[in-house]
Amino acid sequence: MxxxxxxxxxxxxxxxxxxxxxxxxxxxxxxxxxxxxxxxxxxxxxxxxxxxxxxxxxxxxxxxxxxxSPLGRIVIVCGLTGLVSAVLLQWWTGAVDYPLSIAGKPLFAIEPSVPIMFELSVLLAAFGAVLGMFHLNRLPTYYxxxxxxxxxxxxxxxxxxxxxxxxxxxxxxxxxxxxxxxxxxxxxxxxxx
Amino acid sequence: MADLALDPRMDLNPPLVKGGVTYSDLTGKISAITEGKPPRQWYYAMGVALPLAALLVVCLTYLVSTGIGVWGNNNPVGWGWDITNFVWWIGIGHAGTLISAILFLFRQKWRTSINRAAEAMTLFAVACAGIYPLFHTGRPWRAAYWLFPMPNEALHMWQNFRSPLMWDVFAVSTYATVSALFWYVGLVPDLATLRDRAVNPVRRTVFGLLSLGWRGSATQWKHYELAYLILAGLSTPLVLSVHSIVSFDFATSVLPGWHTTIFPPYFVAGAVFSGFAMVVTLMVLARWVYNLQDLITIKHLENMCKVMLATGMIVGFAYGTEAFIAWYSANQYERFVFANRAFGPYAWAYWIMVACNVISPQFFWFKKVRTSIPAMFILAIFINIGMWFERFVIIATSLHRDFLPASWGYFRPTWVDIGTFMGTIGLFLTLFLLFLRFLPAIAISEVKGVLHHQINTEKGAAH
The missing domain is CATH 3.40.1520 (hypothetical protein tt1634)
Known part of the structure; x- marks a missing residue:
């Protein structure tokens, strides 16, 4: 009722x-x-x-x-978002907003950025997989x-x-x-x- | 050939679910654990775990109110038991992800009975690991500003993303988050089972909310299975990256004994080795507490013993390679560190490590040992100890005799170091026992899938 x-x-x-x-x-x-x-x-x-x-x-x-299931496409978009945001985050904080020379290393380079690029891609892709699945399955369903x-x-x-x-x-x-x-x-x- | 197949001694693939059970028996057996009162053994185990967890609270309160000087860390050993314990706990978590993700991708059906508990173990181990770096900052309530790139008025600066310690923050927090997501997604259909069985309205409401209104419709399963597969696919490289990045904390430094390219694979193998030892320890415990012999069979335990044997050999080989490269490099500092490891003041720790990690898994060559619960339990404990000593040896021996002999020292833990370590073991066991008590410890829907396959295979054999 x-x-x-x-x-x-x-x-x-x-x-x-x-x-x-x-x-x-x-x-x-x-x-x-x-x-x-x-x-x-x-x-x-x-x-x-x-x-x-x-x-x-x-x-x-x-x-x-x-x-x-279209979930794969959702996950790829989320993963790429993570990848791009990791590059932007490391470049902007390290080379633009707060440049700090450490042992004469470049302020931004791809090589030392790879671990966080990978981790953020995985993180956002995983959220994409779970929240995308919830969305496609209309979870939570109360009734x-x-x-x-x-x-x-x-x-x-x-x-x-x-x-x-x-x-x-x-x-x-x-x-x-x-x-x-x-x-x-x-x-x-x-x-x- | 037909005769061979019928001979019970030639049963190469014993059934993964024993005792001629039906789907409904499975639901009942696993759900009943969370519905009834826990058995006496559960209280015994909790009686050990809870006081230890309380000790953790005492030690951490004392540390925060006094300062991190209450730990034994000092010059020259600036990283002591805290980082040892951190790496040890993270490593233990790896077996959970290996079982839930990598064995899933390899279609290893035997994983289904143990993956839920192993994933829970991962979460609790990572939680224990996280305590150490968090409290090593001395001001854990401010750690978020130091660890994560959060805009703030207090520091007016950003983290150094070129530092492996920063990579570690991202690796470990991603690992914790993805493991939690993976675990929860796996739980949803089983929480719906508990909801549907619930008599008590409070219980029905709690599990109703947690199961999100799951119906088990074919459409839902379709998206669900793909999400599960994707999470497994994401977790597999993730778990390899986490201990690789943990090893970068050491490998990218310039210290002899740390600065080696072998570290990432060597750390990952060690992590899986110690993790499986912990899974065996916990599964033997869970079988004892809840009589799960039909679901966690000797076959599961034997398979895990084989994994320990294989990874133990990799770890032993890595010890040899390290020592060989130290000699072959002709670098006097490198040679000194390795001679000092094996024959210096920490020789006792080094040889405990070798005995536990290289010699003890060799007993798993024998099927008698692999199928004996007491034997594998004792060996798994030895491996847990050995892997703790591996991290301690790596950290302490490279630091205690640095380039300047005048500053040489010897690390001694304080009671707070010991209490905190015992305390995290207590926290870990407490969380695991609570998990066994309140959530379905075995993935009900996945085991049903295996049972369906088994029923069809048996039917096929009978025809």
């Missing part, structure tokens, strides 16, 4: 869902059964599918038709309709869940339920939004 009120406030992280239902969620005993169900549902023409599993399942992205499924906790334990979302153009609760049950699920359920 409180969660629904929060969702109506439209705050970032609280996904406002105007539909009455999230979709139909069904659970399976093994990753292989889940994969088979994903393929069956795709062949039946459903497009808005999501799988929930306790560990990453090899081959599920291909089965769901998921595009590749998600998926958790209204009575067996949602199984997805972090030993169940392999498949959701066919209500936003799917072909969505019809009864049909979807029958389809998922025919794939071997014993707990296909229409889930509230």
């Amino acid at each position: 409180a969660a629904n009120l929060l969702a109506r406030l439209n705050l970032p992280g609280f996904e406002a869902n105007t539909a009455d239902h999230y979709g139909v969620v069904a659970d399976f005993d093994t990753p292989e059964e889940l994969l088979r169900a994903v393929r069956t549902a795709r062949i039946a023409g459903y497009t808005k599918l999501e799988a929930y599993t306790p560990f990453p399942i090899h081959g599920i992205d291909e089965a769901l038709g998921e595009p590749r 998600h309709a998926f958790f209204n499924y009575s067996r949602a906790a199984g997805a972090s334990n030993d169940r392999f869940l498949l959701a066919i979302e209500a936003g799917d153009p072909k969505f019809d609760a009864a049909e979807v339920k029958t389809l998922l049950e025919s794939c071997g699920s014993r707990h296909a359920e229409l889930v509230e939004a």
Whole structure:
């Protein structure tokens, strides 16, 4: 209830869902059964599918038709930012703002700057990887309709869940339920939004 | 060939998860550790760790209120136990990153049971290491202005970025930050597991916040796995750079015994060597406290013994190379330092180092030793001691007899030196025990991945 009120406030992280239902969620005993169900549902023409599993399942992205993650590009941009800022930091502080001659060494040179160039590249790239992943995954998420499924906790334990979302153009609760049950699920359920 | 494969003696790849467990058993077993009351052994271990950690507080308070003269550092040995302990702790951290990142890239599945705890060990070791340079400044609350390029009204100057000590600040703080990020990202799915199991509303809220609303959807796993791979890829060169840069503190100086090009690889090998010794020490402890024999198997421990054997040989080879180069250089100062190391006033420390680091790992050639818990525990302790002495020998012997014989001296630690060192061991153990108690000490989702692979392999074999 409180969660629904929060969702109506439209705050970032609280996904406002105007539909009455999230979709139909069904659970399976093994990753292989889940994969088979994903393929069956795709062949039946459903497009808005999501799988929930306790560990990453090899081959599920291909089965769901998921595009590749763009995280690599985010990380490269962050890493290069770190590299450039390390050069600018060492050059500006050492050769411009506070030039101090030590043993006649050049005020700025690439060689002694390499360690910090490397370290700052790695630091910013790592932040890029983590924050980029959080952003792509919309983490933190305070509310998600998926958790209204009575067996949602199984997805972090030993169940392999498949959701066919209500936003799917072909969505019809009864049909979807029958389809998922025919794939071997014993707990296909229409889930509230 | 088929008969050979069926012969249990020919089982070259024993299962990494023992006891025919299901996914749900794994979740239960690992989560239960954080949910129930800790066993009696946990309190015994805490009873040793907490008083030592309190001693650290006492020593540091005394140091800050009196001055760093309470340490034994003085001319000519200006770096004493503080830097020895700093390098020792940083080195210990390296095994955690090696297990979590490098073995991940090499697809070494056996790492999954121990990587979480080893990463935690890295974080705690780096925290202990950081205490030494921080308190060596004498004014730790002002250290941020001295160590980091922060614009300020107090100094009106910038750091000297041409100094390896500055590189070290960046290397160690980057290492600490990236290790913490890597560790936390790894924890998120397991924190979600704890959230979903939580009965107590406070517990559910805490783990709910910490797990960030993780659902384990295929889309989330896709980005997550790539982020994990990238972090592993970043951590791998990072860990090699950290001890290389620590070694630059010595190698870029002009002191005989320090000014050598062999230092970076030699320090990295030594770091991995000491780190694995510490991981074995802690894993034996964790098995004892929490009965994790099914998850941290003899196979894991044996593999770590093999790593110690290999890196121990590299370290021993480096000792030989150093001595040879000192002789071959025909530089009288270089030759003096090495003769002084082995036969001078610190000969006792040098030979403890050789005995612990070169001789003790040789026992790991024998499978009996590699698979015996008491034997590997004792040898790992010896290696921990030996690697501490390695850093002490490098630092003290190069400093105590410098170019001017009139200023020669001999370093003696004070009670504060000893207390601070014991204190960081206490802090380290306290943090590790708290980690075992409150967070999933084994990466639940990763072990499930290995178990899935194992189940499929067994099915394949049965068909």
